[in-house]
Amino acid sequence: MTKSKKQVFNRRGFMGLAGLTVSSIAFPLTPLKEETDNGSVPMASSRAAVSYRTLREGNVFFDGEKVVVTAYKAMRFFKKEFSHHFNKMRIYRMECPDFKFGTDYGEYFPALDYKQAELIFHDKMQPLLDSKFHFEDKTVQLGTTYCYWMASAEGEPEGPLAVRVRDPEVWWNYDKVRSKVESLGKKYPSLVKVSEIGLTTHKRPYVGLNVGKGKKCIALVGAVHAGEAGPEIITYVLEKLLENHQDLLKKVSLVVIPSANPDMRDRLVRGNPWYLRRNPNMVDINRNFPADWDSVDATYGYSTDDPQSNTYRGMYPGSENETTAIIGFIKKHKPKLLLSYHCLASIAGETFAGSKEALQNPAFMERCNTYARMFWGAMDYRDAKQEKIYFMCTAGSIPTWGYKELDMPAFDLEAPFDPADLAQCKQDHTDQVLLKKYQEKHLKGIVALLKGIDAEKK
Ligand SMILES: [Zn+2]
Structure with a gap:
């Protein structure tokens, strides 16, 4: 029973970085005094110490410079009589070099000892x-995934909690994106207008920009x-x-x-080690648009009508807030085309994906191809075999919304x-070198x- 309980708590620990539970107390129901014929006497201290699990709630994150590991005591362990359990705390750390982003998920970590x-x-x-x-680990290396365990003076540690130390120059959080675009607005006031075009799920201002003075426009x-690309390149x-x-x-x-999904992107910046895709309501924004929404799709082995x-x-x-903000902003400006940045880990390549509905419409496909060829024509590295649009969205x-609602070529930019x-x-x-290459592309x-x-x- 203890074992299965531990597994449950470990699973909970990996469901997100906010309000993580490290573990609970191994035998919270065991009386701390034993009843004897002579009345109650204290339990042997060694038994109490060995069996005692200290930490109730925990948290681990990367703040841009260091990893922070925190945990709370349960209320009853505030008492002086338990203080000796906390005389010496222990922190264990393990590097996880074979954890693969986008391949392994939470189940990788609980298996570690x-x-x-x-x-x-x-x-x-x-x-x-x-x-x-509260423990601060300033000895972490960029680009490394770690697991942490925390323990009191004796007994089994709680954990593991996993964190990936990502380069803040390669993964931008909400504040960084906002301050960068606002500084562009200040530097070029006649050409850049920064607006709040809605709210994120977490009710933060959703940032949109107009750049330039031309009547015709492109949307990005x-x-x-x-867990994909966008703000750093754009x-x-x-x-x-x-x-x-x-x-x-x-x-x-x-x-x-x-940055169209900044609430969840911030979790990755703070060290969530595995790929995140959806918004905080666990909705895939790129399946939430009013474009054949009723028809269920099973790409990647996931069903779009399954809330999990x-x-x-x-x-x-x-x-979703993000969806309505995008719809309002794009409809207002009627761009000639739209590029939506995807792929993985701040990099999107030269692969264009369009709506599969467009396969019914050769004239529209040709408009899409014209734009894709303009883009590819500007690349140094050309590959004729890969220069075709994948009409699969x-x-x-x-992309399907762009085609159905606005007659607008819209593309998901995917693999390099x-x-x-x-x-x-x-x-x-x-890393910064790879990012720079794709910024230039x-x-x-x-x-x-x-x-x-x-x-x-026209
Ligand atoms: Zn994507």
């Missing part, structure tokens, strides 16, 4: 308000799926367009949502053509699209 971990702290830890333990949408492109291509922006402008699936479409079309997706780059981002090994591709749209007759 603290006995193989390193004891990185064994000392007195003063609890805050006599209840909360970043990181609808939290913001770089905007910065460089404003530095070097203002003439072009006066002819064709951009409407931009740099990673591609859950939501309660009704447009049920499903019901409820942005270069297999080595794809392998690197798929494993969450994107997309800058070239978008300049080509702006020029191509400018040259169009």
Whole structure:
């Protein structure tokens, strides 16, 4: 029973970074005094200490510089009589080099055993308000996934809790995206307008931008799926367009949502080790659009009508704050085309995916192909075999919505053509060098699209 209980708590511990439960007390129902003929006497202290499980709630996150591990005592253990259990706290840590982003999920971690971990702290830890333990690990390495266990003076440690230490320059959180776009607005007030176009699920302002003065425009949408690409590439492109291509922006402008699922992206920035896709309501925003929403799809082995699936479409079309904000903003500006950034770990490549519904409409497919060819034509690395649009996007997706509702070519940007780059981002090994390469690629591709749209007759 103890074993199954431990497994349950471990599972709960991995369901998200907010309010993690490290574990509970192993035998909370065991009396701490034993009844004897002579009345109650204290239990042998060794037995109490060995069986005693200290920490009730815990949390682990990366704050941009260090990993923080915290845990709370249960109320009853505030009492002085238990204080000796907390004389020396222990923190164990283990690196998890073979954990694969997007392949393994939470089940990888519970199988790990603290006995193989390193004891990185064994000392007195003063609890805050006599209840909360707080440990800072400043010796972590960027790009490494760790498991932590926490323990009192004796007994089995609680854990593991997993965290991935991601480069904050490669994974931008909400605040960073917002401050970057606001600084562009301040630097180029006549060309950049930053707006709050709605609210995120967590009720934070949802950021949209208008860049340029042209009547015709292109739309860019970043990181609808939290673990994928967007703000880091898009913001770089905007910065460089404003530095070097203002003439072009006066002819064709951009409407931009740099980070379309920022609540969940922040969890990844804070160290959630495995791939996250949906919004905080566990809805896949890219299945929630009012475009054939009723038809159930089973791509990737997930059913869109299953609330537990990673591609859950939501309660009704447009049920999510993020979806309605995107719809309102895009409809208002009527772009010529839309690029939505996907793939993995801040990198999207040259692969274009369009709505599978468009396969019924050769004229629309040709419009899509014209734009994709403009983009590919600007690339240094060309691959004729890969230069084709995959018309595979499903019901409820942005590309299908673009086609059905707005007669607008809209694409999910997916894998890099270069297999080595794809392998690197798929494993969450994107570094600043790889990111820079794709920032430059997309800058070239978008300049080509702006020029191509400018040259169009209408
Ligand atoms: Zn995606």
